[in-house]
Amino acid sequence: MAATRPARRSVAIDATSADTKTRILDAAEELFMEHGFEATSLRSLTSAASVNLAAVNYHFGTKEELFQMVLTRRLDPMNQERIELLETLEREGGSRAPSVERILSSMLIPALRLARDERRGGKNFLRLVGRAYADPAPFIRHFLSQQYAGMILRYKEAFLKALPHLSRQELTWRLHFVMGAISYTLAGTDAHKLFAQVAASDKENDELLLQRLAPFLVAGLKAPALGDTRKLELVSGD
Amino acid sequence: MAATRPARRSVAIDATSADTKTRILDAAEELFMEHGFEATSLRSLTSAASVNLAAVNYHFGTKEELFQMVLTRRLDPMNQERIELLETLEREGGSRAPSVERILSSMLIPALRLARDERRGGKNFLRLVGRAYADPAPFIRHFLSQQYAGMILRYKEAFLKALPHLSRQELTWRLHFVMGAISYTLAGTDAHKLFAQVAASDKENDELLLQRLAPFLVAGLKAPALGDTRKLELVSGD
DNA sequence: ATAGAATTCAAACGAGCGTTTGAATTGGGC
DNA sequence: GCCCAATTCAAACGCTCGTTTGAATTCTAT
Secondary structure: OOOOOOOHHHOOOOOOOHHHHHHHHHHHHHHHHHHOOOOOOHHHHHHHHOOOOOHHHHHHOOHHHHHHHHHHHHHHHHHHHHHHHHHHHHHHHOOOOOOHHHHHHHHHHHHHHHHHOHHHOHHHHHHHHHHHHHOOOHHHHHHHHHHHHHHHHHHHHHHHHHOOOOOHHHHHHHHHHHHHHHHHHHHOHHHHHHOOOOOOOOHHHHHHHHHHHHHHHHHHHHOOOOOOOOOOOOOOOO | OHHHOOOHHHOOOOOOOHHHHHHHHHHHHHHHHHHOOOOOOHHHHHHHHOOOOOHHHHHHOOHHHHHHHHHHHHHHHHHHHHHHHHHHHHHHHOOOOOOHHHHHHHHHHHHHHHHHOHHHOHHHHHHHHHHHHHOOOHHHHHHHHHHHHHHHHHHHHHHHHHOOOOOHHHHHHHHHHHHHHHHHHHHOHHHHHHOOOOOOOOHHHHHHHHHHHHHHHHHHHHOOOOOOOOOOOOOOOO
16 A cells, blocks of 8 residues: 555655645645544645645645645654753753743643644644544554653653652653543633633633633642652542 | 434434444444544444444434433433532531542542543543544533533532632633543553653553542642742743 | 335445646746 | 656546435334
């Protein structure tokens, strides 16, 4: 299946086609976010991008490869920025490990910047990522795990130093919860409708959201380890 | 479209067909969880259930209605149990409001019970719910929000009394984060692969998971409100 | 035993899907 | 001005989808 791909674009991969490719990527970002991967047809996608139907297969190979390109285009720089921010933090602190607050901030700030930058897809893209996290399609899951593995490992080490009372396993779970809250929050949009009211204006929304999310996550991360306090009354309410 | 539905099942809605209907619901639960709504075809579904292809349309009308039935079958009793547990808690406490820990427990216990009960779909079903939360399909979002609205409102009131330092709006956000961490955690399966290690055996997994999730969430809920402490160093790391 | 309703079944419908093809068109280097 | 590769295009291929149909079958109440 993958072997029968055309030999056409074998000579020059990137040429003058940047415009068509970008138009496809932009339309894909929006439509994948709105309808999901499966429910977005290449016909509606190419129509929205004002390009020929065959252009997707010509420039990206398959629909799946297009999807991965949509994610890579913005996730790679964002995760790169996260790691750089974290390393700056560690360098500045010298021998003293950075605080939980600062480490978490270095995770959230690049996401916030991306959300604010309309030229880079803005909120749309982050919602797309949040949804991709919950997509059952195996190729999406494999792609995301490999895409995030390095960054998460890096942050796990940093958090371990800032939270010495947590075992490696305990921290793995907590980072899992943190990623869950972040993904879910970023996937947002209609999820807000589960609750009654939403925030006021639209511009302050992003920043306020993260300023509310951060204290919640910091407190959760700093919580005593399992077994440190009484076992928590999880068994039957009487 | 909805008007052209057959007049066949107009006389008796539930008859001896329970067996076929149940087989369809069980197969749907598993396949929707594994592949998502869009990617699950009625042909593979009816084949797995060993029923005729037309049986789904005959018993449930459309594929969407089947999906809603899959969710309703288990969500209704679970949310009912949650509310009853919460009301018991409030009745027992008399005038004193229940603690955050106990309120949260009354949310998690019914989910945990359901996860343990293989006859009611077990973990499969909770993963399905977790994924449904992130599904972009409008009919799923509308259904879920109406399905949870009552329960969430009920719990918001209870949490408000237990967390008097939080404004209603602040709590709305925190409950949003809580639901995010829960959904994401329950959707689990491959999400675990994002991280290195997983828990040991398989039976203790569920309980251990919730026993780890609960302290995290309690600490997050109890965190000081925005503005109570310094604004948290979210802006640039220097 | 039989009438009538409920259910099952095989077959087909029309539509939409991702992808491929080969010809037409474009655009830069000689 | 011409050539050749890169790109665009209209059309089609083969396939799968959700749903409908009408006959065959099973079930139930008389």
